[in-house]
Each structure stands twice: as structure tokens, then as C-alpha cells.
Amino acid sequence: MFKRLTRWWPLPALIILLIYPWIWRAPYYHVLGFNMLLFATMASSWNIMGGYTGYKSLGHSAFFGLGAYLVALAAVHWGWNPLLSAPLLALVVALVAVGLGWVMLRTSGSAFVIATIAMLLIFRLLTLNLRSITKGAPGLSQPLPPWTPEFSRMPFFYYMLAWVILVVLTSAYIRRSRFGLGLLAIRDDEGKAKMVGVNTTLYKMLAFGISAYFVGVGGGVWSYFATHISPVFAFDIIVGVEMILMTMLGGLGTLWGPVVGAFILIPASDFILFNFGSTSIHLAIFGALMALVILFLPRGILPTIKDWIAERRAPSQAHAEALTMAEMQAASERDLALVDSSVPKVKSGTEQANR
Amino acid sequence: MMASLLSTEKLTKHFGGITAVEDCSITVQEGSITGLIGPNGSGKTTLFNLITGIYKPEAGDVYLRDECITRAESDKICQRGLSRSFQITRLFWDLSVLENMIVPIRHTGLRALFGPGMFHEEEERALALLKRVGLAYLKDQPANKLSFGQQKLLEFAAILMADPEIVLLDEPAGGVNPSMIRFIMDLIRGLNDEGVTFLVVEHNMGVVMELCDHVLVLDQGRKIAEGPPEMIQTNPAVLDAYLGI
Amino acid sequence: MHLPSTNVLVQVVIVGFLTGGVYALMSAGLTLIFGVMKVINIAHGAFLVLSAYIAYWLFTLYGLEPFLSIVVSVPVFFLMGLLVQRFMLAKVRGEAGLTVLLTFSLALVIEGLIGWLWQSTGRSIRTWYTSEIIPIKIAEVSVRLPVVRLVGFVLAAIALLALYLLLNRTDPGRAIRATIQNRDAARLVGVSVDRIQALTFGLGLATVAGGGALFSVIWTFNAGSHEEWISKMLSIIVLGGMGSLPGAFLAALMMGVVESAAAVTMTSYISPIVFYLILFLTLIFRPQGLLGARIREG
Numbered sequence: 001m002f003k004r005l006t007r008w009w010p011l012p013a014l015i016i017l018l019i020y021p022w023i024w025r026a027p028y029y030h031v032l033g034f035n036m037l038l039f040a041t042m043a044s045s046w047n048i049m050g051g052y053t054g055y056k057s058l059g060h061s062a063f064f065g066l067g068a069y070l071v072a073l074a075a076v077h078w079g080w081n082p083l084l085s086a087p088l089l090a091l092v093v094a095l096v097a098v099g100l101g102w103v104m105l106r107t108s109g110s111a112f113v114i115a116t117i118a119m120l121l122i123f124r125l126l127t128l129n130l131r132s133i134t135k136g137a138p139g140l141s142q143p144l145p146p147w148t149p150e151f152s153r154m155p156f157f158y159y160m161l162a163w164v165i166l167v168v169l170t171s172a173y174i175r176r177s178r179f180g181l182g183l184l185a186i187r188d189d190e191g192k193a194k195m196v197g198v199n200t201t202l203y204k205m206l207a208f209g210i211s212a213y214f215v216g217v218g219g220g221v222w223s224y225f226a227t228h229i230s231p232v233f234a235f236d237i238i239v240g241v242e243m244i245l246m247t248m249l250g251g252l253g254t255l256w257g258p259v260v261g262a263f264i265l266i267p268a269s270d271f272i273l274f275n276f277g278s279t280s281i282h283l284a285i286f287g288a289l290m291a292l293v294i295l296f297l298p299r300g301i302l303p304t305i306k307d308w309i310a311e312r313r314a315p316s317q318a319h320a321e322a323l324t325m326a327e328m329q330a331a332s333e334r335d336l337a338l339v340d341s342s343v344p345k346v347k348s349g350t351e352q353a354n355r
Numbered sequence: 356m357m358a359s360l361l362s363t364e365k366l367t368k369h370f371g372g373i374t375a376v377e378d379c380s381i382t383v384q385e386g387s388i389t390g391l392i393g394p395n396g397s398g399k400t401t402l403f404n405l406i407t408g409i410y411k412p413e414a415g416d417v418y419l420r421d422e423c424i425t426r427a428e429s430d431k432i433c434q435r436g437l438s439r440s441f442q443i444t445r446l447f448w449d450l451s452v453l454e455n456m457i458v459p460i461r462h463t464g465l466r467a468l469f470g471p472g473m474f475h476e477e478e479e480r481a482l483a484l485l486k487r488v489g490l491a492y493l494k495d496q497p498a499n500k501l502s503f504g505q506q507k508l509l510e511f512a513a514i515l516m517a518d519p520e521i522v523l524l525d526e527p528a529g530g531v532n533p534s535m536i537r538f539i540m541d542l543i544r545g546l547n548d549e550g551v552t553f554l555v556v557e558h559n560m561g562v563v564m565e566l567c568d569h570v571l572v573l574d575q576g577r578k579i580a581e582g583p584p585e586m587i588q589t590n591p592a593v594l595d596a597y598l599g600i
Numbered sequence: 601m602h603l604p605s606t607n608v609l610v611q612v613v614i615v616g617f618l619t620g621g622v623y624a625l626m627s628a629g630l631t632l633i634f635g636v637m638k639v640i641n642i643a644h645g646a647f648l649v650l651s652a653y654i655a656y657w658l659f660t661l662y663g664l665e666p667f668l669s670i671v672v673s674v675p676v677f678f679l680m681g682l683l684v685q686r687f688m689l690a691k692v693r694g695e696a697g698l699t700v701l702l703t704f705s706l707a708l709v710i711e712g713l714i715g716w717l718w719q720s721t722g723r724s725i726r727t728w729y730t731s732e733i734i735p736i737k738i739a740e741v742s743v744r745l746p747v748v749r750l751v752g753f754v755l756a757a758i759a760l761l762a763l764y765l766l767l768n769r770t771d772p773g774r775a776i777r778a779t780i781q782n783r784d785a786a787r788l789v790g791v792s793v794d795r796i797q798a799l800t801f802g803l804g805l806a807t808v809a810g811g812g813a814l815f816s817v818i819w820t821f822n823a824g825s826h827e828e829w830i831s832k833m834l835s836i837i838v839l840g841g842m843g844s845l846p847g848a849f850l851a852a853l854m855m856g857v858v859e860s861a862a863a864v865t866m867t868s869y870i871s872p873i874v875f876y877l878i879l880f881l882t883l884i885f886r887p888q889g890l891l892g893a894r895i896r897e898g
Contacts, residue, residue: 050697054697056697056700056701058700058704103880103883103884104883106883106884106887107883107887109697110634110638110640110700110842111838111842111883111887113640113697113700114640114834114835114838114879115879115880115883117830117831117834118831118834118835118875118876118879118880119876119880121828121831121873121876122873122876122877122880125869125872125873125876126869126873128872129869129872130869178457181450181454181457181458182458184447184449184450184454185447185450185458188447188448188449188450189445189446189447189448191409191429191445192441192445192446192447193447193458194428194429194430194433195407195409195429195430195433195439196430196433196438196458196459196513196514196517197430197433197434197459197517198430198458199430200430237827241704241708244701248701280711280712280713280714280715280716280719280720280823281712281713281715281716282712283708283709283711283712283715284708284709284711284712284713284716285712286705286708286712287704287705287706287707287708287709287710287711287712288705288709289705290701290702290704290705290708291688291702291705291706291709294692294698294701294702294705295688295691295692295702298692298698325489325534325535325538328489328490328492328505329486329489331489331491331492332485332486332489332490332491332492333486333491
């Protein structure tokens with residue numbers, strides 16, 4: 001029964017999400033819900049790079065802002081419907097990410113982090129200064145959504161829900177693929193991964209591009225949602241930091257960690273903002289929270305829970321006993337006969353990756 | 356005369372003021388089990404690192420068959436058929452035994468890249484190899500839970516997954532109990548019969564004498580002698596290098 | 601790109617050079633911390649701004665000469681550094697990704713507190729010499745040297761010299777350099793790496809306290825300024841070679857000059873990003889920086 005719960009919990013959660021806007025009808029809840037889904041999508045996207053490969057980009061909001069501006073400009077100049085153009089223009093964002101990744105991934109992890117910050121700042125400064133295109137600091141407005149005020153935020157909610165599902169499916173697919181295994185190997189020991197034939201540069205570039213895609217979509221949708229965007233808000237480093245914090249809170253490198261983290265952090269952040277008003281102390285609390293998570297819950301909520309459950313079921317053994325060669329081979333012959341008839345093959349490899 | 360599978364030509368590598376490898380030219384014949392010995396600091400591991408692309412030499416070249424791989428990236432070298440183990444065992448510690456087997460690949464390509472993690476044929480091969488080294492019953496254990504000897508076996512089995520033509524082993528018998536040494540030697544011989552060439556760095560002279568059909572001796576970064584194992588024991592240059600006689 | 605007159609160009613290069621000296625002091629601690637601890641201290645910018653605020657308040661409330669604020673800020677920051685290292689950074693040792701995030705969260709806390717305490721008004725210090733210029737003539741070119749930048753450069757040079765002597769002539773300093781070069785070897789000869797790390801972080805913050813004092817009289821700042829400045833400092837140390845003090849010095853001077861020259865020669869949308877473009881170019885063509893060691897993977 002418990003096992004079935006751990007496997008199938010997304011389903012009731014999905015149902016709750018589907019009816020959520022109809023139960024809580026005040027626009028505030030729709031906005032909250034939208035933000036939760038938006039960040040769940042973007043955090044999951046970031047996780048594909050930061051969680052699976054270990055390369056933590058601190059400047060990911062560059063892709064958020066880029067997506068926002070591309071979609072806004074397309075809406076203003078060509079009348080493109082953002083809900084349709086976002087997935088398309090996010091491909092441009094992904095390509096830019098792959099290109100920049102080619103430059104930035106040649107260096108070690110530390111330099112990579114710095115490069116991503118620089119990347120974000122370059123984007124912001126360019127946006128501020130290329131006034132002829134972006135209208136500079138005052139920002140850019142696009143046409144309001146056509147649907148009636150009664151529904152005002154609901155379509156955004158459902159649209160984002162679809163994207164959460166898509167990003168989680170993508171993330172799950174990647175983990176089960178050879179590609180995903182390669183990414184985990186890179187995180188574990190990049191030098192060794194290269195030695196055994198993994199084209200680490202290509203893998204990292206691809207992961208980076210994919211991780212930028214959904215963030216680009218998020219930015220595009222947000223620009224429609226907010227109607228008015230400006231460089232300071234579109235290229236805010238905090239957006240990227242939130243993606244990281246949520247992922248770490250939920251469980252870095254896990255499938256659902258970012259989603260769980262987003263669903264906890266967005267309401268909490270809202271609560272803090274509401275009660276402490278001024279944005280500055282909000283920052284301090286945010287930073288303090290982040291420090292606490294890093295210091296005391298470094299693996300995140302989901303892995304900690306998982307370990308706790310696993311420990312109760314079967315206390316961990318230290319090293320596998322060193323048997324003699326003959327004993328090991330006999331055991332291998334025996335167990336192999338059992339293995340062939342047991343669980344489907346795809347599952348066996350991914351249990352370990354699900355940490 | 357057998358073809359040369361791997362050769363280096365006048366390889367030279369400096370680290371600041373230290374010359375680790377100097378003017379080193381070696382040849383590994385196809386189908387052989389070639390030993391590489393020499394006192395500590397003679398440059399054996401550096402030579403391995405140069406061959407596998409971790410270091411780039413200041414001078415000289417490395418050839419795999421006829422292809423010059425001196426400047427090639429490590430992953431390309433592996434894909435060309437050269438695999439290597441490390442003196443201090445290196446595995447993907449958080450991945451399972453089976454996953455460690457699947458990561459080494461010989462082929463890239465869209466299907467291989469994005470297809471489901473383990474293709475049926477590959478999982479079968481992996482399990483067969485694991486069975487051969489007696490690790491199959493541990494296939495879902497994370498690599499960091501294995502004992503030292505088991506980790507060494509896993510590293511060995513994993514590099515075979517890339518279906519290499521030549522395997523560079525860095526002290527395969529180091530720190531391992533006698534029954535496992537015997538097992539590893541039989542494994543190497545068995546694989547050699549199946550066509551895999553080996554270049555083995557080893558300090559355990561018993562292993563070298565029994566296993567290798569050709570031995571290269573390095574001292575202070577240079578090759579000072581080579582020949583059949585018995586010759587090495589009487590070669591004055593070798594004795595001088597090891598014992599200072 | 602339009603070339604201004606020789607006069608302007610020389611002026612701009614010299615001022616840029618002087619500014620570079622101040623940049624050097626600001627960044628010295630950052631590269632030192634990285635060299636010893638392999639930690640990117642994202643909070644360095646926030647500490648810089650904090651030190652500037654201390655100088656500002658001491659000047660505004662007590663009339664204390666900004667450069668003298670270091671008497672207060674340097675020891676305080678040194679102590680803070682020891683504490684932060686001991687109780688925060690030491691806990692996440694090894695995990696490079698986590699330490700970056702930890703220092704980032706520290707930066708946020710500092711920014712938040714500064715903003716809450718002192719609001720978002722831009723601060724700057726105006727002393728009697730803030731607008732003073734010393735006109736000099738080099739060959740046929742007349743140059744107007746801003747006193748603040750000149751004094752800043754001289755003080756920064758003195759501070760860096762002190763740092764140099766500290767690192768080369770004292771035992772703790774030698775231990776620090778040894779740890780930068782080879783941590784394990786340093787351990788083997790008896791260096792207590794834990795203590796050295798704490799010492800280094802304290803030293804790093806102490807230097808940025810000094811840098812902040814100089815910074816406070818030259819630029820305007822508020823709680824949010826740290827973001828811009830940490831990016832500049834990071835660009836400097838990457839260019840110089842992360843972990844290399846002489847590299848940081850060289851890179852700081854270069855950046856100062858380039859930034860200054862770019863402001864008058866290049867279009868309005870290139871000059872603000874010059875720093876970051878240089879960073880990117882460094883990463884493409886010479887990732888180890890000017891004087892850094894090539895990081896070997898594998």
C-alpha cells in the first residue's frame with residue numbers, strides 16, 4: 001500500500017491541481033498557483049543541468065529574461081500570440097544557451113559559475129542599452145490577453161500546468177536514457193567519464209540547452225502574464241537563485257525535488273513578503289533561509305525522507321562482504337537466475353539514480 | 356612480425372622543472388601482453404596519462420595503429436578502442452554497479468544518446484561480464500558499497516564494456532589478495548586469447564614474469580631496456596635502475 | 601568607435617590605471633580566498649559595500665576621515681571572516697557548488713540588512729578633496745588627476761605592499777602560499793590547513809575592508825551595488841588567473857585602463873559590458889587567465 005502511494009502520488013496531486021482554480025476562485029490564488037507552477041517548471045529545468053551534471057548555473061535568469069523579451073517583442077511587432085510563440089521562441093533561447101555553453105563549459109565548475117553570472121549581467125546591460133529595440137530601462141508593454149476578466153488568470157494557470165507536466169516528463173525521460181546516465185557520470189567524476197568515452201562537452205552543452213528551454217518558455221509566459229516587462233525585473237538574479245534554492249530544498253538531482261521545493265517556497269516567500277513588507281528584509285530572510293538549507297539540509301527534503309524510509313526498512317550495510325572469488329561467482333550465477341524473471345529491466349537501473 | 360597496435364615516438368613531458376617523461380619511444384605489439392615496469396617515479400603513470408590524452412606532451416607523438424592520437428581528446432581515444440584503468444581505482448561512486456557498466460560506450464549517435472538507458476543487448480553484455488568477474492549479484496549496489504577488491508574488478512569489467520582493442524592497466528594486482536591476483540591474471544589471459552592487447556604497469560614481479568610475453572623498462576622517464584621477461588632479470592641496466600648496482 | 605584627442609586618451613588611460621590600483625586592492629582578497637580555499641566568495645562585493653557604509657557613517661556622524669575608517673573596519677572584518685569560515689564555510693567543505701551558494705546567501709543577507717537599515721538611497725562621501733584635481737603636464741599633454749583616485753592608488757599600493765610582505769616574509773603568510781600551491785604538501789610539512797583557511801578568509805575580508813574605504817570616496821553606492829561590483833571583481837580575478845595575487849594586480853590595472861578607455865571610445869552599449877566581454881574572451885582563449893595555473897582535469 002505504501003509502495004503504491006510512493007509510485008502513484010502524482011495522480012491525485014494532478015487532480016487537485018486541475019480543480020484548484022475552481023475551488024479557490026479569488027484571483028490572488030490563481031496568481032499564486034501560476035507562480036508555483038511557473039517556478040516548478042523553471043526549477044525542474046534548471047535541475048537538468050545543475051542537478052544532473054552538477055554544473056550549477058547562477059545566471060539562469062538570463063534565459064528567463066531572454067524568453068520574456070523575445071515573446072514580448074514578437075507580440076508587439078508581429079502580433080504573435082505569446083502562448084503559441086513561447087514554445088517556439090524558447091528554442092532560440094535554447095540555441096543561444098548551447099552556443100554560450102560551448103564557451104562557458106570549457107572551464108572548471110568554479111569558473112563556469114562566474115561565467116553564468118557575467119552572462120546574466122551582459123544580457124541585462126545589453127537590454128538596458130539597446131534602447132532602439134528594447135525600449136531600455138522603462139521597459140516594454142505588450143497587448144493584454146483577450147479573454148474576459150472573470151477568467152483573467154486561469155488560462156495562465158492551466159497553461160503552466162501543462163508545462164510542468166512536460167518538463168517533468170522530459171526530466172524523467174532523460175534520467176532513464178543513456179544521455180542522462182552520462183550526465184550523472186559527469187557529475188560523479190567528469191574526468192573518468194571522459195576516459196570511458198563520454199563526450200562530456202557535447203553532453204554538457206545539450207543539458208544546458210535543454211535546461212534553458214523551459215526557463216525560456218517560463219519567461220515568455222511571464223511576459224504575457226505581467227504585460228509589462230523591464231530589464232531589471234526580467235534579468236533579476238534572484239529569479240535564478242530561487243530556481244536553485246527550490247531545487248536544493250526539494251532535493252538536488254531528483255525528479256520531483258524542484259517541484260516540491262517550488263510548491264513550498266513560493267507560498268512561503270509570499271507569506272514573508274506579506275508580513276515583512278519591505279523587499280530588503282525579504283532578501284535577508286531569503287538569504288538566511290538559503291544558508292540554513294545549505295548548512296542543515298544539504299541534500300534536500302526528498303532524499304532525506306527517502307533515506308529515512310530506506311533505513312527503517314533495511315539498515316545499511318557497510319561494504320559488501322569480501323567473499324572469495326569462487327563464492328562471488330557462485331552468488332552471481334544464482335542471483336542472475338532470479339534476476340531474469342524479476343522486475344522489468346528499465347526500472348532496475350534507475351532506482352539508484354533516483355537519489 | 357606482429358603489427359604494432361600502440362606506439363609512442365620520442366614523447367617528452369615536463370612539469371615545471373621536472374622531466375617526467377623524456378624521449379620515450381615504446382611499441383606494443385598487437386595481441387601481446389606487454390609489461391611496463393620501472394622504479395617509482397620512472398614515468399609510467401605519466402606515460403599512461405600522455406597516451407590517454409590527459410596530458411599533452413611537449414614533444415613526440417602517440418600512435419594507435421596508424422592514427423596519431425597525440426592531440427586527441429580522451430573520449431575520442433576511448434572510442435578508438437583504447438581503455439585504461441587507474442592506479443587508484445576510479446569509479447562512479449554514486450552509481451550502481453550495473454550503471455557503472457553501462458556508462459562506458461564505444462558508439463555515440465542519436466539513438467544511443469536518447470534511447471532508453473539500457474538496450475537489451477547491452478544489459479545482457481554487462482550482466483555477462485559481471486558474471487564473469489563474479490559481481491553480478493551486486494549489480495544494483497552503489498559502487499561505493501563494494502569492497503576494495505570488488506571495486507578493482509568492477510573497474511576492470513567496466514572498461515571492457517567499451518569493447519577495447521587495447522587495455523592499459525595501471526597496477527591491476529596492487530593491494531589485492533593472492534586468490535584475486537590469480538583470478539585477474541586468468542582473466543587477462545583469457546581476454547588476450549580473445550584478441551585484446553594489454554599494456555600492464557605492475558610492481559609485482561611475479562605477475563610480470565608469469566603474465567607478460569614482453570616487458571618494457573622505464574627509468575627516469577626513458578626506456579632503458581626491453582625484451583622477454585627473463586632477459587629483464589639479468590639486464591644490467593635494469594638492475595642498475597632498481598637496485599643502484 | 602571614434603578616437604578622441606590624445607589629451608583625452610592619455611587622461612583616460614592614466615585615470616584608469618589609478619582606478620585599477622584600487623580595483624586591485626578590492627580584488628586581492630577574493631583571489632587569495634579562492635587560491636587557498638577554492639571558494640568563490642560571492643559575498644565579497646557585499647562586504648565591500650558594507651565597509652563603504654561603515655566609512656560613510658563614521659564620516660557622516662563623527663567626521664572621521666574615510667581612509668581612517670579602516671582602523672575600525674579591518675579588524676572587525678578580519679574577525680567576521682574567521683567566524684564565517686569557522687561556522688559556515690567549514691561545514692560545507694569540499695562541495696564547491698554548495699560553498700558558492702552559501703557565500704551567495706551571505707551576500708543576500710548583507711544586502712537585505714543594509715537595505716533595511718539604511719534604505720536604498722545612493723550614498724557617497726564628499727570630503728574637501730573629493731572634487732580636487734591636480735593638473736600636471738606630461739610632455740605636451742596636460743592631464744587632470746583626480747586627487748581621490750591618486751590617493752586611492754597610493755594607499756592601495758601601500759596596502760598591497762603590506763599584503764605582499766605579509767605573504768612573503770611571515771610564517772603564516774608562507775603557510776598560506778604553500779597551501780595555495782599544494783594543499784597536501786603543505787599539510788605534510790605541518791601546516792594546519794584548517795587554521796590557514798580561517799586566517800585566509802579573515803585576511804581576504806580585511807583587505808576588502810580596506811578596499812571599501814577607498815571605494816567609498818570614489819563611487820556612489822547603495823545596498824544593491826554589490827552585485828555589479830562582485831561581477832567586476834570576479835572578472836578581474838578570472839582574467840588574472842584565479843588564485844594568483846600578481847595576476848589579480850595586473851588584471852586590475854588592465855581592466856581599469858580598458859574600462860576607462862572604452863567609456864570614451866566605444867558605443868554606449870558596449871562600454872558597460874566591457875568587463876564581462878573580457879571575461880568571456882578570457883574563458884575562450886585563455887581559461888587559466890594571465891598568470892594562473894592550467895587546471896588539469898582527469
